[in-house]
Amino acid sequence: MYGTALRKSALFVAMGIGLASMAPGIVHAQNVNGAIAGRANAGDRITVTNTETGLSRSVAAGADGSYRLSQLPVGSYSLQVSRDGQPLGEPVEVGVSLGNATTINLGSDGVVSLSAVQVIGSRVISPVDVTSTESATNITAEEIERLPVERDVASVALLAPGVAGGSAGFGGISFGGSSVAENAFYINGLNVTDFYNRVGFSQAPFDFYQEFQVKTGGYSVEYGRTTGGVVNAIAKSGSNDFHYGAKLVLEPRDWQSSARDSYLDGDRYLTRSKDSSDLATLNAWASGPIMKDRLFFFAMYEARDVKPESTSNAGTSFTRGDSDNGFWATTLDWQLTDNNLLSLMAFSNDNRVDNTTYAYDFDAGARGDKLSEAYSESGGDNWALTWTSHFTDTLSMKLMHGRNERNSVAASPNDGDCNYVTAGAGVVDPGVPLGCTNNATIYDRNDQREQTRADFEWALGDHLLRFGLDRETNTSDLSQDYAGPGGIQYNVYSTTPGAQISGAGIVPPGYFAYVRARRYSIFGEFESRNEAFYLEDNWSVTDNVVLNLGIRNETFDNRDAEGRTYIEMDDMWAPRAGFAWDMKGDGTTKLFGNVGRYFLPVANVINIKQGGALLDERTYYGFDGWDIQERDGVQYAVPILGTQFGFDNSQGDGTVGDLRAEVDADMDPVYQDELILGFQQQINSTWSWGVRGTYRKLHNAIDDINLTATHCGRIASRWVMANPGEDVTVWGDTDCDGVDDGYLTVDTSKMGYWTESDNYAFVNGEWEYVDSTPTGQRGWVKPRRTYKALEFQVDRAWDGKWAFNAAYTLSWNEGNAEGPVNTDTNFGDTGRTENFDDPFVNYRGDGPLANDHRHQIKLRGSYAFNDNWSVGATLDARSGGPITAFGVGNPYNWKSYHSYFICVENCTPPEGAQEGDTWSTADRVFEHSPRGGEGNMPWIIDVGMSLGYERAFSFGTFEARLSVYNLFNRQEPVWVYQDLEPGVGDRDEYFGKERFLQSPRYGQLTLAWRY
Structure with a gap:
């Protein structure tokens, strides 16, 4: 359906649909819910009721006029403002989306401020969430x-x-x-x-x-x-x-x-x-x-x-x-x-x-x-x-x-x-x-x-x-x-x-x-x-x-x-x-x-x-x-x-x-x-x-690195899980007697790998390996x-x-x-x-x-x-x-x-x-x-x-x-x-x-x- 008109008393203010892909919202606990927040007259009570499940939550605006209803299940809510126990104006339809805070600012008469919202068919969407600092895209089924x-x-x-x-x-x-x-x-x-x-x-x-x-x-x-x-x-x-x-x-x-x-x-x-x-x-x-x-x-x-x-x-x-x-x-x-x-x-x-x-x-x-x-x-x-x-x-x-x-x-x-x-x-x-x-x-x-x-x-x-x-x-x-x-x-x-x-x-x-x-x-x-x-x-x-x-x-x-x-x-x-x-x-x-x-x-x-x-x-x-x-x-x-x-x-x-x-x-x-x-x-x-x-x-x-050298010189090849290019501390030969006896630290940005060239000779019609010539040590980038x-x-x-x-x-x-x-x-x-x-x-x-x-x-x-x-x-x-x-x-x-x-x-x-x-x-x-x-x-x-x-x-x-x-x-x-x-x-x-x-x-x- 399209082209449906709404009365202003039933505006639907929502984050996370449509323009929410441009307007990521504030993150909430576990991000499986949403919230409604904003400003009203100090002491006013804001009550929201889920239109599908009947869940109702109420909170009073603080001395500075701010209010917040957190950890609300995603869905549609009816918002009512009350003062001294009496409702002000008509209920407002509000949408809560995943991981976002829907901002509803209320005037002294309890009416929603429309300066920063837009009527989109059957809803009003707030395209810019001025409380959000993250980058996110909301997409609904x-x-x-x-x-x-x-x-x-x-x-x-x-x-x-x-x-x-x-x-x-x-x-x-x-x-x-x-x-x-x-x-x-x-x-x-x-x-x-x-x-x-x-x-x-x-x-x-x-x-x-x-x-x-x-x-x-x-x-x-x-x-x-x-x-x-x-x-x-x-x-x-x-x-x-x-x-x-x-x-x-x-x-x-x-x-x-x-x-x-x-x-x-x-x-x-x-x-x-x-x-x-x-x-x-x-x-x-x-x-x-x-x-x-x-x-x-x-x-x-x-x-x-x-x-x-x-x-x-x-x-x-x-x-x-x-x-x-x-x-x-x-x-x-x-x-x-x-x-x-x-x-x-x-x-x-x-x-x-x-x-x-x-x-x-x-x-x-x-x-x-x-x-x-x-x-x-x-x-x-x-x-x-x-x-x-x-x-x-x-x-x-x-x-x-x-x-x-x-x-x-x-x-x-x-x-x-x-x-x-x-x-x-x-x-x-x-x-x-x-x-x-x-x-x-x-x-x-x-x-x-x-x-x-x-x-x-x-x-x-x-x-x-x-x-x-x-x-x-x-x-x-x-x-x-x-x-x-x-x-x-x-x-x-x-x-x-x-x-x-x-x-x-x-x-x-x-x-x-x-x-x-x-x-x-x-x-x-x-x-x-x-x-x-x-x-x-x-x-x-x-x-x-x-x-x-x-x-x-x-x-x-x-x-x-x-x-x-x-x-x-x-x-x-x-x-x-x-x-x-x-x-x-x-x-x-x-x-x-x-x-x-x-x-x-x-x-x-x-x-x-x-x-x-x-x-x-x-x-x-x-x-x-x-x-x-x-x-x-x-x-x-x-x-x-x-x-x-x-x-x-x-x-x-x-x-x-x-x-x-x-x-x-x-x-x-x-x-x-x-x-x-x-x-x-x-x-x-x-x-x-x-x-x-x-x-x-x-x-x-x-990552795994092939360590073949320490301060004692060449060692048997060992694969070590480590930070390449950083100091690596492993169990090894600390006193160069050929026996692993304690922890030693190798600066793998400078050393740790023994370089060599291999030498071959042509014997009996085939190339055969003879030995290796050490050429020094190298470290990792x-x-x-x-x-x-x-x-x-x-x-x-x-x-x-x-x-x-x-x-x-x-x-x-x-x-x-x-x-x-x-x-x-x-x-x-x-x-x-x-x-x-x-x-x-x-x-x-x-x-x-x-x-x-x-x-x-x-x-x-x-x-x-x-x-x-x-x-x-x-x-x-x-x-x-x-x-x-x-x-x-x-x-x-x-x-x-x-x-x-x-x-x-x-x-x-x-x-x-x-x-x-x-x-x-x-x-x-x-x-x-x-x-x-x-x-x-x-x-x-x-x-x-x-x-x-x-x-x-x-x-x-x-x-x-x-x-x-x-x-x-x-x-x-x-x-x-x-x-x-x-x-x-x-x-x-x-x-x-x-x-x-x-x-x-x-x-x-x-x-x-x-x-």
Whole structure:
């Protein structure tokens, strides 16, 4: 409906809808509620009543005329002013949105001041929140229904400025230049962030969500454990009226465009054109009172039927999946009294996918015999119980306890008999599938978070004090092995004779491919505990100026498989301060800013790989071709192992080492400082605009470094979790007698890694290693990451007829460390990147980082033709990320993973050598290959369109919406191969070629009925 007029006595003043994307609001305890605040005559009593549940709250204006009703459930309220027990004027309809304060200033006669509000259809919206100091975007389920937005939380977050989708194979979203492993996600105050690897999060069924708040910066001290962004969501709840409905969502396979295959010199190297999926979900829900005005429920069940299909990269096998699990979710809200509320939120997202793999003839498009079966499981049960009490007009409390569960299981009936086999680009195609299983790992992990927190608000005159504490115990129970006899995985890579393979040695003569046979195993229960307390003062210095002053104290405690603390960081003080200035005093123009510090915890994956009995053996062989075998009448290929030329188990030998020697005893945390300055202005009754500048600087990194030298000289190689480029304190040899006897400190900015050159001799027709020549010590560069951005927004609020939002972000994301994961090398093992394995991985590696998207343009809008028909559209366009030509060596020491040097001369032992000839790695000549030196990937442009129909009947309302995503079917690469030199002296013909593409165009039909 549109064009509905309202009487001024029933104005609806709301933050968080429409223009709220331009006007972030004050943060409240746990951010699962909102507030109403403002000024009135001293002594006047302001009473608000929820129009849907009957909840009533009342407060008297203070001596200075200020009043505040805090921790109100999101919804619509009727506000009445009384003086001397008598009501003044008519009630005013007020909206409360997630995490925001709705400002209602009342005149001496109790009438709402209209100088800074705007009538938008059936509501009045306050476009500029002059009390807010944070950067946030509020988006409701109602707004999402009008737009072509995919049905997941990440797609909602991508509507906010400065947020970009991850481009590597492990996905995720990036906020303000941070990596995808630095964010936090909440549902009704429950932290549902993946604490194992920090890339994902638990999601409820999408129709369970009522409203989202996407925080991109400047958030309150109640939030921590993130150096990226925060996505805060609340679930739907019941009211005094019964409602029910159903929604059917269809994404037929026939409505999906084919993905592009990738070719090199006419040969297909990545097969995608047969990949597709068929999806159908049916959601049924109901809500209403169990006891009128007191006890309410919302419940839903979502049945799913998902059938994905995909081919192997070579197109020689075809996998069909099937998933038909149902998801459920519920909320219960019990208003015991007007001042005491007990709420329960719970959902289950348990999911299982069964996959069957067949032989496949790509050219004929024919499926052959079954090769293998596998299944995966994910999700779990989640719940949060919250108690809210208002002790007095000025003091309130919120207590919450909950559990977040995430399962991850991968297995196959063939696990005992079949090893997993892969082949890289450039390896000869055997013409049959690789291996007899598509399950790489027998994997079973259960992650459980137990969370408890308490939050308080206390209004004292011009000061609103907020304080609280929270505690999380995060437990990962893991069992992991590779499939097949011996638990070995075979990976075949192309190479050239004489190339030097990191961790292995020189490829023997005559070999143009090699095999890495890797055995990997780990098990155990691992725990981390995170605790914090905070204090914040929101001080109204004058009627026009608000200061937000806060401090947060963090503690991180990571434990090994024996339950012993091995990484502990405490007394991490995170100060944050902000201001908001109502420049004209009428609520239409605001200057605001904030500065703050944010800490990032260590992911549980580090506990497992550093504090567990990890076995990681890598044996290297020359590749002697494919052995074609047969199982159950189906042929498959396994590699024939040739000459062994390397072995490495330095990453884990199956025992829990002396962690005093493997973990910095005085480790500093990873933290980020942030500065934001912004301006907002209301243009007229419907339009507003704003500009914001952001500066972020990341300090420190926690990563594994290969320590090979101390003050005593060269030591046995040990992998240490530490701060690269800082003082590292480990258990070692303090008196140089060859025995570890105490703690010693190494300044890793100057020393810690022994450099050397390797010497070879040509003996019996082959190059053989002779010895190494020490060349000195080197230290690590310190990690650096800065993000600088200018963000512009224009917003037109929804008035029942149309709405529009446009945002442009100009940013620079630069340094030598992306964060806990590496997008440019497609490495998603959080906290164990190659960035600091030795001093040369990042040496001279400054430049544009993987999440550097210099330009970002976002548009979204909706338009109602009449009461029945409407359209919606979105545009997300960003410039492509940088491309780097990575090498694996450097002028000082060949033992490196990725590096910013390329060997150009004397890279491999000379051909035509004679018996007794010698050669050294010191003879190599390198050139610097700068980060981002190969230009950028193309722009990523994604346009979505939707057409909606709605009609009301006596028995309910029917809705239909047809949405098309990636309307123009752009399939540009979002990630390309960036290894120019996979081995010293080698060149990868696939360098710069596409690997991951935009998803192709697809359609979605939504049919809904509600009553």
